[in-house]
Amino acid sequence: EVQLVESGGGLVQPGGSLRLSCAASGFTFSSYWMSWVRQAPGKGLEWVANIKQDGSEKYYVDSVKGRFTISRDNAKNSLYLQMNSLRAEDTAVYYCARGGRAWQPIDPWGQGTLVTVSS
Amino acid sequence: QSALTQPASVSGSPGQSITISCTGTSSDVGGYNYVSWYQQHPGKAPKLMIYDVSNRPSGVSNRFSGSKSGNTASLTISGLQAEDEADYYCSSYTSSSTRFGGGTKLTVL
Numbered sequence: 001e002v003q004l005v006e007s008g009g010g011l012v013q014p015g016g017s018l019r020l021s022c023a024a025s026g027f028t029f030s031s032y033w034m035s036w037v038r039q040a041p042g043k044g045l046e047w048v049a050n051i052k053q054d055g056s057e058k059y060y061v062d063s064v065k066g067r068f069t070i071s072r073d074n075a076k077n078s079l080y081l082q083m084n085s086l087r088a089e090d091t092a093v094y095y096c097a098r099g100g101r102a103w104q105p106i107d108p109w110g111q112g113t114l115v116t117v118s119s
Numbered sequence: 120q121s122a123l124t125q126p127a128s129v130s131g132s133p134g135q136s137i138t139i140s141c142t143g144t145s146s147d148v149g150g151y152n153y154v155s156w157y158q159q160h161p162g163k164a165p166k167l168m169i170y171d172v173s174n175r176p177s178g179v180s181n182r183f184s185g186s187k188s189g190n191t192a193s194l195t196i197s198g199l200q201a202e203d204e205a206d207y208y209c210s211s212y213t214s215s216s217t218r219f220g221g222g223t224k225l226t227v228l
Contacts (some may be wrong), residue, residue, distance in 0.1 A: 044222040107167035
């Protein structure tokens with residue numbers, strides 16, 4: 001069974017940093033693009049970033065470029081999202097998901113981890 | 120990186136069919152056959168219902184179908200059931216990102 005388990009969310013002050021992790025199991029992690037997608041409270045889905053199988057390609061939504069960094073460790077079957085200079089508008093549930101590029105649809109999704117940016 | 124355009128809400132009675140549209144541009148929906156649809160129940164993670172415009176993942180009911188014409192993709196749900204009441208999102212590949220629609224709330228009357 002494919003499983004994606006996020007961790008690292010929590011309350012952080014504006015301007016602060018947080019690192020999200022996603023532990024993957026049940027599939028060959030190194031064969032898939034991986035993505036982060038977020039959902040602000042009561043709002044729709046917003047794609048945040050994705051990363052190629054070997055980490056050689058990364059893409060970001062404009063609003064996080066220069067502040068967030070996506071990375072992966074294929075030896076540990078893990079995906080990460082380093083978030084710096086956090087803003088109130090980054091408050092959301094952050095989902096880790098398999099796929100997210102062309103012929104690899106985003107599926108499945110983790111249960112999500114809540115990030116709250118507030119003073 | 121604008122969102123794809125979906126109606127905010129649609130509704131239908133049990134047994135009826137409904138269609139949700141998803142309008143983009145030639146840079147996303149119209150340019151590639153990589154449109155997906157997701158179902159999200161309150162407090163739950165999204166679930167993939169359709170990928171590559173019209174393909175159903177294993178386990179998804181054949182009451183769900185997808186299509187595309189030009190820059191607009193559509194999700195049709197036939198034989199509406201109470202359990203179909205949820206939010207639905209489309210997404211499309213682009214050359215440098217993944218773009219989601221704003222979401223459509225489906226109410227089963």
